[in-house]
Amino acid sequence: MDADLGSPRELTWLQRRRALYQPELPPCLQGTRVRVKFGDSTTSIDPKCADIVAQAFPHTFGQKLVHFLEPNTMVSDAQVIEERPPIRVGVLFSGRQSPGGHNVIWGTYDAMKAQSPHNVLLGFVGGTEGLFAKKTLEITDGVFSSYKNQGGFDLLGRTVDQIRTTEQVNAAMSTCCDLSLDGLIIIGGVTSNSDAAQLAETFVKHNCKTKVIGVPVTLSGDLKNQFVETTVGFDTVCKVDSQLISNVCLDAVSAGKYYYFVRLMGGKASHVAFECALQSHPNMVILGEEVALSKLTLMEIINKICDGVQARAAQGKYHGVLLIPEGLIESIPEMYALIQEINNLHSNNVPEDEIPSQLSPWAAALFKFLPQFIRRELVLHQESDNSAQLSQIDTEQLLAHLVEAEMNNRTKEGNYKGRKFSSVCHFFGSQARGSLPSNFDCNYAYAMMSVRRHLRGPGAVPIGRPVIHPSPIDLKAESYATPGGIQFEGPGTDTKPITLTMEGQDYLGDIEILQDYLEKLRTILKPGCSREVLKAAISSMASVNDVLKVMSAPLNAELPLYHFN
Numbered sequence: 001m002d003a004d005l006g007s008p009r010e011l012t013w014l015q016r017r018r019a020l021y022q023p024e025l026p027p028c029l030q031g032t033r034v035r036v037k038f039g040d041s042t043t044s045i046d047p048k049c050a051d052i053v054a055q056a057f058p059h060t061f062g063q064k065l066v067h068f069l070e071p072n073t074m075v076s077d078a079q080v081i082e083e084r085p086p087i088r089v090g091v092l093f094s095g096r097q098s099p100g101g102h103n104v105i106w107g108t109y110d111a112m113k114a115q116s117p118h119n120v121l122l123g124f125v126g127g128t129e130g131l132f133a134k135k136t137l138e139i140t141d142g143v144f145s146s147y148k149n150q151g152g153f154d155l156l157g158r159t160v161d162q163i164r165t166t167e168q169v170n171a172a173m174s175t176c177c178d179l180s181l182d183g184l185i186i187i188g189g190v191t192s193n194s195d196a197a198q199l200a201e202t203f204v205k206h207n208c209k210t211k212v213i214g215v216p217v218t219l220s221g222d223l224k225n226q227f228v229e230t231t232v233g234f235d236t237v238c239k240v241d242s243q244l245i246s247n248v249c250l251d252a253v254s255a256g257k258y259y260y261f262v263r264l265m266g267g268k269a270s271h272v273a274f275e276c277a278l279q280s281h282p283n284m285v286i287l288g289e290e291v292a293l294s295k296l297t298l299m300e301i302i303n304k305i306c307d308g309v310q311a312r313a314a315q316g317k318y319h320g321v322l323l324i325p326e327g328l329i330e331s332i333p334e335m336y337a338l339i340q341e342i343n344n345l346h347s348n349n350v351p352e353d354e355i356p357s358q359l360s361p362w363a364a365a366l367f368k369f370l371p372q373f374i375r376r377e378l379v380l381h382q383e384s385d386n387s388a389q390l391s392q393i394d395t396e397q398l399l400a401h402l403v404e405a406e407m408n409n410r411t412k413e414g415n416y417k418g419r420k421f422s423s424v425c426h427f428f429g430s431q432a433r434g435s436l437p438s439n440f441d442c443n444y445a446y447a448m449m450s451v452r453r454h455l456r457g458p459g460a461v462p463i464g465r466p467v468i469h470p471s472p473i474d475l476k477a478e479s480y481a482t483p484g485g486i487q488f489e490g491p492g493t494d495t496k497p498i499t500l501t502m503e504g505q506d507y508l509g510d511i512e513i514l515q516d517y518l519e520k521l522r523t524i525l526k527p528g529c530s531r532e533v534l535k536a537a538i539s540s541m542a543s544v545n546d547v548l549k550v551m552s553a554p555l556n557a558e559l560p561l562y563h564f565n
């Protein structure tokens, strides 16, 4: 374990300045008297799965939702969270680094100390391995002072995002019992939160008093549902990536000779690539979800890119920027099938170098067709959720390589008469992951022990529901945009307080409200209805019209998927 973890450190001027930023809390969490109201029972997102989930989590499924109330809300059955005897809580970084992770710990620490100075927060040094080995560091003002609003996970570090085997679960339980923990906070993405849900169930079953809380912290933005609108880190990563992409775009248009293939970290779903495309307006973004839905083959994707390159050459343009989500490789049907075969062989403990010889004939043929560097990356050992290591597969280089080969073919066959195609590849991952978190992520993470719905407004629900699958994009513009870097303070601060994806989600909510409204009007406005009803309807239509005018702008600006500007 790294000796530097957890030590106070020297901060630069900018880091010190950021450490002074005081995250904002929603009104319902301000002060020490927190009021809550219990709501409906939690259930599965897909009602068809409710029974299966209930069976898998008999002790924890169906608990009541808790709504945190604003100070002056009049609710008859509101309950005040009373002071309790001092509590002991453990916290660890389980998932990959994501900007804002430190603020989850800071927010928890401040909330606990506000309740009682005798409450104790223990950090596990070295993530899951630290948890199993009981390596703790008590969080104090002194320990935390140089980590407030800072990037990275280096206060405590992390190891593998896995608390799953019987041995691991038992080790976690014995740590929690030995340290007499009332709570265990697991910070991470889909894998860590799935394990957290399972651990919570096991602890209840074994009468272990420790309550397990999973906190959605992942740059991928793929742990979402009606309660969790976004994950901690997504905002920062999209802003930093968008700035890098816009720099590349300006470089491309200035020199006019390269196609940039930019792969973006973000896991299996394409949320990061989609949001970055909305912010930076590249020439093309290929969404994995769309490829999977349309069942596009690798060569169909290559041909679409080449058609675009050729069309641009006809306009005298020999440059462009393409965004590629790292999960794209798994969304291409034939690549998915090949990766599944490789994963199965891994699960049967076949060594990496023997995998190629054990593939089925069709998979072996596809494998052989792929360039050597991709073959090597595809057989690498798996992630902790038994899937391929997406960050290690250079999909952008594979696409650039195949596009170049196809453009050369078209030239040879006389179908393309433009200049030779040239590409430059990039993978943006840790460049953004290690950034100082944006104000949004600082605030969101600090308030994270309750997840806020309508992130620009009040209201909160607790988290801890089992979330297993990464949430994909719901598939329902040469004007490169330069969003610039994250502005922490001054006139430019928070010109983009939330990501465009989340703004879009807000519109979807508004559309539903409008649709509801129109449906009601339709039922009221029948021949023979009174004059008053008609007058009221006409005057309310005027405001609907205004709303529609405002809304039509973003609605029309839908991003074409395979569109070359």
Ligand SMILES: O=P(O)(O)OC[C@H]1O[C@](O)(CO)[C@@H](O)[C@@H]1O
Binding pocket: 096, 189, 218, 219, 220, 265, 266, 267, 268, 326, 389, 390, 391, 392
């Ligand atoms: O840096 P590492 O350990 O290769 O992890 C990379 C993976 O972690 C994530 O950032 C989060 O799961 C993925 O997007 C990415 O594939």
